Amino acid sequence: MNHSDSHSASYAAAGVDVTAGYEAVRRIKPMVESTYIPGVMGTLGGFGGMFAPDLNGMKKPVLVSGTDGVGTKLKLAFLMDKHDTVGIDCVAMCVNDIICGGAMPLFFLDYIACGKNDPARIADIVTGITEGCRQAGCALVGGETAEMPGFYPVDEYDLAGFSVGMVDEEKIIDGKSLTEGDVLIGLASSGVHSNGFSLVRKVFDVEHADLKTPMDELNGKSLGEALLEPTRIYVKAVKAVLGAGVDVHAVSHITGGGFYENVPRMMVDGLTAQIKLDSFPTLPIFSLIQKAGNIPARDMYNTFNMGIGMILAVPAVQAQAALDALAAAGETAYQIGSVVAGEAGVELV
Structure with a gap:
């Protein structure tokens, strides 16, 4: 042309x-x-x-x-x-x-x-x-x-x-098959992803911060590199789990609003996602944000993904099959909790 x-x-x-x-x-x-x-x-x-x-x-x-x-x-x-x-x-x-x-x-x-x-x-x-x-x-x-x-x-x-x-x-995965006892599988995030940056920018005063010097707290990455780490894409990971014959009952993308806003979106009335905070590591960037901003833990989990970018709810008998499929697809994943009776939507314990 x-x-x-x-x-x-x-x-x-x-x-x-x-x-x-x-x-x-x-x-x-x-x-x-x-x-x-x-x-x-x-x-x-x-x-x-x-x-x-x-x-x-x-x-x-x-x-x-x-x-x-x-x-x-x-x-x-x-x-x-x-x-x-x-x-x-x-x-x-x-x-x-x-x-x-x-x-x-x-x-x-x-x-x-x-x-x-x-x-x-x-x-x-x-x-x-x-x-x-x-x-x-x-x-x-x-x-x-x-x-x-x-x-x-x-x-x-x-x-x-x-x-x-x-x-x-x-x-269609819509949560209608969720049942008490389902296991929650958390897929590791790559970093902050693309949410919470108004708070991040305020905490670090990024316009005046040193964004390029490597930091021990970030395993040798600079602050700018850690914050610009691109969002992990989970399409092929979920496809691998489905392809392994796992009956995925619900999925939540942990974006703006963190765990408290996004996890309840995959739940149904009468069921709550109970997540064990010691079941997965918090990425260094989040520890740095929390320390630099003196941010309460609840606010952190209500703003950021804290190291888990997506959560799958699967039958307990298929949890290991899901983890195996994710590992084979190159994903880091953790068994982070289970579905219990309750109306809270999500509980972090």
Whole structure:
């Protein structure tokens, strides 16, 4: 496609360079196409991304969608001038929600809004997005880059995404099969993921903090590196458990609101998730946050994932099979509690 005749001097004078947009597309096209899976129709550049799902073997396919952004974690990316991982976060926050219902993500779209279109930086962002899509096994079928001078500073941007997955209705995971005695399996997180960064930024005063010096408390990582660690994507992990024949009764993605907000979302009336806090290690970054901010333990568990990014509820007799499947898939997982009678939704003991 030739854009050589497309140029507006008046628009450029207002701060929008359409030719920079074309250069960004040129840079990211090979990365986008590297995510393509069976079902993708067409290529980058159309007005809408098309996908033809394989419905073979499905009795009643149900589409499951998720949308999210990266939040103020982006402020760390700006300060560190590192933009090639936040795209993983964006994909993760969407597809990890979709998998909670048992759906496998099919495709993803991104939205990047910036003060100035820097093609190299856009390519860095999309590097992360495409890596996230590959980890999730879904295709990046489209997106939008909006140059908005006067709305965003020239060196800042926002990033959001949207994903669609599919599951056969009879295989939806909705908590209706939960029963007293089910075992809770916690999947290890990679760090803070993409929630709680308004508190993180306040605690560390990140605009004035040393973000690049390695710290013993963080096992040799710098504060900036630890905070920018991308969100873990759990799609293939849950797929491995389901593929092992484990009857997963409920799933919770531990995002904003931590354990107290998210775990009750997978429970049903009359049942409570009882989680043993000594059953999994707290990651060093959370200990550092709690100490630096003098934050009460309950607030920590009501804000952060504390080292557990996703929880699966499975029958007790299948708990070991679930752990074995997760280990084979490269996941670190722990048996962190069980489902008990009660109305609290979650109890941390």
